[in-house]
Amino acid sequence: MCGIVGYVGIRQAFPILIEGLEKLEYRGYDSAGVCILKPGRSYGQPGSMEIIKTEGRVSRLKSLAAGKDTIGTCGIAHTRWATHGNPCAANAHPHVSMSGNLAIVHNGIIENYRVIKNQLLERGYVFTSDTDTEVLVQLIDYYYKSNGHVLTEAVRSALGRCYGAYAIAVTEREDPEHIVVARKASPLVIGIGEDEKEYFIASDATPMIEYTHKVVYLDDDQIADVRPGKDIALTDLVGVKADVTVHEVDVDISMLSKGGFPHFMLKEIFEQPDCLRDCMRGRVILGDREEDNRIVLSALRDCHDRLVNAKNIIIVACGTSWHAGLIGKQLIEQLCRRRVEVEYASEFRYRNPVIEPDDVVIAISQSGETADTLAAIGLAKKAGALVFGIVNVVGSSIARESDTGIYIHVGPELGVASTKAFTGQVAVLVMLALALGFELGTLDRKEYCRTISELAAIPDKMKETLQTNDYIKDLSKIYTYASNFLYLGRGFNYPVALEGALKLKEISYIHAEGYPAAEMKHGPIALVDANMPIVFLATHHQLYEKIISNMREVQARNGRILAIVTEGDEEVRTIARDIIEVPSTIALLAPLLSVLPLQMLAYHIAVLKGLDVDMPRNLAKSVTVE
Ligand code: AGP
Numbered sequence: 001m002c003g004i005v006g007y008v009g010i011r012q013a014f015p016i017l018i019e020g021l022e023k024l025e026y027r028g029y030d031s032a033g034v035c036i037l038k039p040g041r042s043y044g045q046p047g048s049m050e051i052i053k054t055e056g057r058v059s060r061l062k063s064l065a066a067g068k069d070t071i072g073t074c075g076i077a078h079t080r081w082a083t084h085g086n087p088c089a090a091n092a093h094p095h096v097s098m099s100g101n102l103a104i105v106h107n108g109i110i111e112n113y114r115v116i117k118n119q120l121l122e123r124g125y126v127f128t129s130d131t132d133t134e135v136l137v138q139l140i141d142y143y144y145k146s147n148g149h150v151l152t153e154a155v156r157s158a159l160g161r162c163y164g165a166y167a168i169a170v171t172e173r174e175d176p177e178h179i180v181v182a183r184k185a186s187p188l189v190i191g192i193g194e195d196e197k198e199y200f201i202a203s204d205a206t207p208m209i210e211y212t213h214k215v216v217y218l219d220d221d222q223i224a225d226v227r228p229g230k231d232i233a234l235t236d237l238v239g240v241k242a243d244v245t246v247h248e249v250d251v252d253i254s255m256l257s258k259g260g261f262p263h264f265m266l267k268e269i270f271e272q273p274d275c276l277r278d279c280m281r282g283r284v285i286l287g288d289r290e291e292d293n294r295i296v297l298s299a300l301r302d303c304h305d306r307l308v309n310a311k312n313i314i315i316v317a318c319g320t321s322w323h324a325g326l327i328g329k330q331l332i333e334q335l336c337r338r339r340v341e342v343e344y345a346s347e348f349r350y351r352n353p354v355i356e357p358d359d360v361v362i363a364i365s366q367s368g369e370t371a372d373t374l375a376a377i378g379l380a381k382k383a384g385a386l387v388f389g390i391v392n393v394v395g396s397s398i399a400r401e402s403d404t405g406i407y408i409h410v411g412p413e414l415g416v417a418s419t420k421a422f423t424g425q426v427a428v429l430v431m432l433a434l435a436l437g438f439e440l441g442t443l444d445r446k447e448y449c450r451t452i453s454e455l456a457a458i459p460d461k462m463k464e465t466l467q468t469n470d471y472i473k474d475l476s477k478i479y480t481y482a483s484n485f486l487y488l489g490r491g492f493n494y495p496v497a498l499e500g501a502l503k504l505k506e507i508s509y510i511h512a513e514g515y516p517a518a519e520m521k522h523g524p525i526a527l528v529d530a531n532m533p534i535v536f537l538a539t540h541h542q543l544y545e546k547i548i549s550n551m552r553e554v555q556a557r558n559g560r561i562l563a564i565v566t567e568g569d570e571e572v573r574t575i576a577r578d579i580i581e582v583p584s585t586i587a588l589l590a591p592l593l594s595v596l597p598l599q600m601l602a603y604h605i606a607v608l609k610g611l612d613v614d615m616p617r618n619l620a621k622s623v624t625v626e
Contacts, residue, residue, distance in 0.1 A: 001620035002093075002107035003027050003079040004188065005207050006169040008179050009198020009228045013037075013075035014065070016200070020207030021058045021077050023256060026264065026414035027203070028620030029079035030087035032061040035094040035103040036072040037176035047176040049103055053092040074176050076169045076201070078105035081620050084113070085130025095134040097141035098125055101173050102151070104137040107203060108165035108186040109625050116161065136162065140170060152225045152235075155180050159223070160237060165371060165625060167218075169201050182223040186624045187369045187397055190216045190224060190232060192246065199226045204369075204393065204622070205249045206256055206412065213249045217395050247395055255411050263613045265415030265507070269599050270466055273459040275410035275420045276592070279427050284456050291445065293452035295435040299388065299404040306386045308439055310360040313338050314353075314385075316345040316376040317364040318623065320418040320502060324390075324425035325364050326495035327591050331429050334588065335437030345372035346626065349379055357384035363405075365389070366413055366421035367622040368396020375626065377401050390428050392421050406432065416619045417506050419599045422499060423462075426591050430455055454585055458592050461583040465596045468580055472597060475578055476604035479562070482533050485512035486524055487598070489537030490547055496537055496591045500598030507606040507616045517550040528559040535601075536576065537594050540566035541587035551575045562601075564594050 003024030007013040017034050033053030040047045050069055054060050058079065078093035085091040094103040110116070113132035116139055121127075125138045136158060144154035151172050159166070159182055167186035169179055181188055181201055191200035191208035192215070200208035205215055216232060218224060222242055225233040234242040261267035285294045300307060313332060315325035322344060329340040343353070345363075349372060355361065361380035365373045368391040377398060380387050389402030392410055399405065408424030434451055437443030479485075485504055489497035498514035505512045515524055517536065528534065534554050538547045548571060554561055555575050563576035566584045573579055582593040606613045 001027055001081045001622050001624045002203070003029060004076070004105050004107055004167055004169055004201065004203045005078070006076040006179050006181070006201030007198070008074040008177055008226060009193055010073060011198065012071065013073055014070035017075050017077035018058065018062055020202055021061070021079055023207045024079055024203060025058060025615060026416065027079065027622050028416055028615060029081050031055045031080045031082070031089070031092035032058050032078065033080070033092040033094055034061065034065070034077040035075055035171060036070050037074040037171055037173070038069070038072050039176050046174040049096065049171070049173055051094055051096060051103065053089045053094070055088050055092065072176070074171065074179065076103065076105045076171055076179065083109055083625060084132045091129045091131050093133060095129060095131065095137045097137045099141055099145070102137055102141050102144060102170055104133060104140070104168055104170045106133040106136060107167040107624060108184070110136050110162050110166065111164035112162065136166070136168070137170070149174060151175070151178065151180050152223060155182055156223055156237060156239060167203060177227060179226045180223065181218065181226060183218040184220045185371060185374060188218045190218070190226060192216065196231065197228050199228065199232070201226065205251065209249055209251050210253055215247050215249050215395070216244055217247065217400065250394065251412060256414070263415065263603070265417055265419060265603055265613050268413055268415050268420045269596065269603065271411070272420050272423050272596065273462040273466070275424055276427050276459045276462065278409045278411070279424045280431070280456065283431055284452055286453070286456055290449045290453055293449040295431050295452060297406060297431060297435050299406050300432070300435050300439065303386060303404045306358070307360060307436060309358060310338060310386070311356055311358045313340045313360050313362060314355065315340060315342045315362045315364060316348050316373055318345050318370050318372055320422050320499060321364040321366060321425060323495045323499040323502070324422055324429060325362070326498070327426050327492060328362065328364070328429035328433070330492055331433035331588055332436070335433040335443045336440055337442040343376070345370065345376040349375040353379070355380055355383035355385050359383070359385040360388055361385045362388045362390060363398055363402060364425055365398045366392045366418055368393040368398040369622045369624050370398070371624050371626045374398055374401065390425055392424065414621070415614050416616055416621050417503055417602070417613070422595060423592050427455070430589065451586065451588070454589055458585065458589060461585060461593055462596060465582050465593050468597060469600050472580060472600040473604045475562070476601060476608055479533055479601070480605050480608045482510060482531065484527065484532055485510060486527065486532065486534045487512060487514040487537070488517035488520060488534060488550065490517045490543040491541060492587055492590050493537035493539065493541070493594055496595050496598065497535070499595055500535060500602070503599055503602035504605065506619060507602055507611060507613050508609055509611065509617070510605065517547055520550055521553070525553065525557070528554055528557045530558040530560065533560045533562055535598070536561055536563040538563045538565050538572050539582065539590050539594055540569060540584065541590055548572070548575070564597050
């Protein structure tokens with residue numbers, strides 16, 4: 001979703017802004033723009049602003065900028081994911097106020113923009129775009145004019161009248177070494193350059209880690225005044241000073257490159273064995289004897305009583321993270337004998353749900369910025385429940401809003417289609433269910449220790465599974481013809497079927513649906529014919545025999561079956577047209593292996609169709625609007 005980059009300091013801003021936008025491309029966008037502040041001819045004279053905007057990619061913005069005067073040490077830039085108004089240059093950011101004094105980039109939605117726009121129209125303001133953002137900059141301009149050109153105060157007054165979500169960066173022509181930023185429910189990070197001679201601004205830390213690892217995360221309702229050579233002046237919406245807390249970002253620049261792979265998605269699929277090792281490091285402890293195995297989770301230690309005494313456990317998430325949540329439900333119910341509900345955060349937040357103070361709400365999110373999940377957390381906190389975050393991005397809003405939690409530690413995920421985050425989330429949920437079940441006494445030591453050994457073996461088994469990549473690549477050629485797919489699984493593999501279908505539709509634009517296999521007879525079987533590929537998750541676990549029966553039903557109707565099976569399976573081979581083998585493991589760990597072929601299948605089909613795997617149309621990596 002929209003990406004913001006800003007720079008003010010001692011270097012030329014333009015290349016930093018463009019490279020920053022390129023690093024944020026993974027978030028998904030449809031237009032881009034940049035504003036460079038130009039100093040006045042002599043000291044104290046107002047400067048000017050060079051604005052370049054276009055529909056389409058950052059590369060197009062770069063070509064448009066060639067030949068223009070982009071010299072200047074301060075600027076703001078943006079990639080836009082259209083919400084109000086179609087993707088076009090006029091709607092792209094930065095937006096400039098009618099007076100030409102101010103420019104803004106904005107991520108989020110100003111919900112009451114219509115009312116404000118009408119009031120501004122009455123005052124003679126003219127608008128050149130369909131966006132809510134242009135309304136905001138005109139409103140800031142209105143206060144700016146009436147308060148004697150004090151930008152920070154004008155921003156404060158304007159935001160005081162807005163509802164909705166925003167991360168903004170605003171610059172002024174009269175003071176071309178000054179950026180004012182603010183946030184509410186949309187992420188914004190300030191990077192501090194050496195000796196505070198320069199500052200970097202962005203939606204997340206990726207554009208700045210080449211220059212600095214020292215960052216400040218803005219909290220909701222905070223406004224920061226950023227000027228080189230001066231400390232960041234942080235205040236809240238009514239002007240009360242706030243403390244500036246500086247964090248160290250632990251991300252290596254090499255994590256942000258494709259490392260020889262053609263796409264981030266493929267790189268991230270292949271990283272999964274190492275990611276799971278990182279995720280389990282220091283948490284899965286193998287003893288010399290199996291009975292000494294244990295799981296160590298600091299979150300369980302810190303909030304022991306509230307977790308152990310949880311009345312209900314509610315998991316809130318969206319998309320792939322929601323699928324991981326469905327697996328979490330089965331894990332916790334099986335190992336801890338606690339009732340677990342799994343909710344789409346977007347539904348939960350508007351449903352007036354029953355949440356009690358002794359409930360635990362587990363929020364799962366790769367980005368840690370998903371607007372609906374954040375709102376669901378807000379509800380849970382209001383009700384006094386313990387909020388437990390399972391998040392990848394360190395320092396993200398959900399991580400900071402949670403009372404406690406576990407980072408999945410799989411490194412930056414840049415492909416829009418989530419892969420390694422899913423397996424990281426599932427691994428964390430396995431560890432949590434094991435540790436909690438053992439603590440509660442619902443899981444005996446033998447099963448606890450045995451499962452830990454199996455879990456520790458998963459990274460090597462993932463590596464083995466990834467060796468099917470070339471075979472799947474070939475197989476994909478057969479399946480690119482299809483315009484519909486059905487994915488079927490049961491038990492722990494049912495959420496994997498949902499995830500496989502989501503992966504395929506996200507990046508190949510082929511319609512795909514996931515179902516619990518037995519539900520097929522209640523409707524989807526009507527779709528089955530010789531042109532309809534049906535992917536069965538048929539690993540050797542609970543309900544295997546029943547899955548075989550479901551397959552025979554499809555076979556009888558000439559459906560084309562592709563089955564994911566446990567290596568050595570002979571029976572499915574006689575029914576399915578194609579099979580992909582995965583190593584054997586226990587049922588509750590099956591998703592960690594069976595999802596990999598589905599990720600690879602989706603990837604290769606999309607590549608064969610010539611599609612942009614890492615930046616599929618209409619999708620955003622970080623969904624910061626509801
Ligand atoms: C996954 O492939 C998707 N891109 C999407 O469903 C994603 O999982 C969802 O938007 C939730 O994101 P989060 O995990 O960052 O909260």
